[in-house]
Amino acid sequence: MELQPPRGTTDFLPPGSESLLRLYEAAHRVARLFGFRYVETPGFEATELFARSSGESSDVVRKEMYTFKDRGGRLLTLRPEATAPIVRAYLAKRHELPSPFKAYMVGAMWRYGRPQTGRTREFRQFDVETIGAPEPAADVEVIACGDRYFRELGLRGRHLELNSIGDETCRPGYRRLLIDYLEAHQGSLRDEHRDRFRENPLRVLDCKDPACRAVAAGAPKISDHLCEPCREHFDEVQRLLKEEGIEADLVPTLVRGLDYYTRTTFEWVGDRLPEGQGSLGGGGRYDGLAEILGGPPTPGVGFALGIEPRVLLALEKEGVRAGGEALDCFVIGIGEHGREAARPLVRELRSVGLRADAALGDRPLGAQMKMADRANARFALILGEREAAAGTVTVRRLADGHQDVVPQTDVAAWLATHGASE
Numbered sequence: 001m002e003l004q005p006p007r008g009t010t011d012f013l014p015p016g017s018e019s020l021l022r023l024y025e026a027a028h029r030v031a032r033l034f035g036f037r038y039v040e041t042p043g044f045e046a047t048e049l050f051a052r053s054s055g056e057s058s059d060v061v062r063k064e065m066y067t068f069k070d071r072g073g074r075l076l077t078l079r080p081e082a083t084a085p086i087v088r089a090y091l092a093k094r095h096e097l098p099s100p101f102k103a104y105m106v107g108a109m110w111r112y113g114r115p116q117t118g119r120t121r122e123f124r125q126f127d128v129e130t131i132g133a134p135e136p137a138a139d140v141e142v143i144a145c146g147d148r149y150f151r152e153l154g155l156r157g158r159h160l161e162l163n164s165i166g167d168e169t170c171r172p173g174y175r176r177l178l179i180d181y182l183e184a185h186q187g188s189l190r191d192e193h194r195d196r197f198r199e200n201p202l203r204v205l206d207c208k209d210p211a212c213r214a215v216a217a218g219a220p221k222i223s224d225h226l227c228e229p230c231r232e233h234f235d236e237v238q239r240l241l242k243e244e245g246i247e248a249d250l251v252p253t254l255v256r257g258l259d260y261y262t263r264t265t266f267e268w269v270g271d272r273l274p275e276g277q278g279s280l281g282g283g284g285r286y287d288g289l290a291e292i293l294g295g296p297p298t299p300g301v302g303f304a305l306g307i308e309p310r311v312l313l314a315l316e317k318e319g320v321r322a323g324g325e326a327l328d329c330f331v332i333g334i335g336e337h338g339r340e341a342a343r344p345l346v347r348e349l350r351s352v353g354l355r356a357d358a359a360l361g362d363r364p365l366g367a368q369m370k371m372a373d374r375a376n377a378r379f380a381l382i383l384g385e386r387e388a389a390a391g392t393v394t395v396r397r398l399a400d401g402h403q404d405v406v407p408q409t410d411v412a413a414w415l416a417t418h419g420a421s422e
């Protein structure tokens with residue numbers, strides 16, 4: 001029996017699993033701070049949902065979907081992203097939901113590809129969407145929410161890239177200009193684009209290949225060809241971002257890899273992530289998506305952050321500890337009276353909300369110290385014969401071995417004032 005998880009997936013075990021848990025907790029906290037409501041959609045959907053929304057020419061649809069037939073012959077796909085599922089779920093229940101509908105989700109996504117540092121087949125996203133709001137303020141609110149998330153985690157090495165890719169009024173004209181330009185540079189494009197760029201010329205702008213990038217650098221810029229309403233929208237997004245104190249670099253080639261975007265697109269790039277996998281997350285506006293899915297015209301804007309592996313990796317590279325201690329204290333009872341006193345102490349500590357644990361049976365001091373260490377506790381509380389007789393506890397801070405003697409009745413309060421359960 002193979003004990004390793006399938007290629008491109010990861011087992012999360014302590015202490016790495018605790019770092020991941022912190023990233024989830026911060027996502028829930030920050031999203032709710034901004035008024036986004038928690039949602040969950042199924043892990044798999046009808047394949048058609050992603051084929052229609054992401055676009056037939058996108059890498060996600062062409063190369064990366066986990067598609068299978070179930071026993072009833074239905075064609076299903078493990079969700080590669082959350083926007084289309086959330087919009088679908090919204091459309092199905094829209095009469096019962098507030099407008100705009102502000103939703104967030106945290107969960108696993110699946111994309112087939114060659115696994116490498118920062119790219120996996122199963123990964124986790126924090127996804128935020130505002131559905132039903134056309135205002136530039138909605139774009140800026142979701143960006144501010146992502147920015148707050150990074151600040152909450154203490155991730156500094158990142159910058160925000162911003163663009164507008166227009167809408168159905170101005171994009172067709174730009175598309176023709178871009179096709180003319182690409183035809184003149186066809187020979188310099190990578191194979192894949194050389195034959196297919198007419199299907200979706202914007203895709204070339206998103207290509208990471210150095211040859212395509214060189215061609216893209218000289219291409220006409222969509223920002224010079226926006227229609228008046230798109231220009232006004234984009235100007236207002238930039239003005240409001242400034243007001244929020246959020247800096248953004250204007251990147252005219254930022255078109256993103258999914259077809260549903262209109263107007264604003266943005267991406268957070270991690271400064272220390274590997275080349276080609278540098279995106280911590282991104283998003284944009286998708287004012288046409290609801291109609292693609294058969295619903296009424298409904299504007300929307302949102303983002304997804306790759307909290308695992310990308311954000312986790314970026315934090316590691318910066319030396320930011322995402323985990324913290326798993327336990328406030330490990331109670332060590334030595335000798336008959338120490339053990340007797342340990343049980344009620346653990347009960348009391350847990351009852352006041354401190355994370356406490358202890359050995360289940362009789363173990364020597366050294367073995368119990370090792371357990372405290374392995375449990376990733378902040379403090380070891382030692383109750384020997386001497387402490388049991390005096391009604392005290394020896395509190396040992398495991399990071400540096402510093403010890404204090406505290407009356408048993410005061411231990412919970414002492415721990416609370418010394419940074420436990422922060």
Ligand code: HAM
Nearest residue numbers: 081083119120123279280281282283284302303304306
């Ligand atoms: P996306 O750019 O396809 O956008 O994915 C968002 C983030 O998910 C990426 O920036 C990256 O951090 C992470 N990610 C994607 N694929 C992988 C992978 N194979 N391995 C590791 N991390 C990965 C979306 O998914 C859109 N739904 C975002 C959005 C929300 N737009 C509007 N609302």
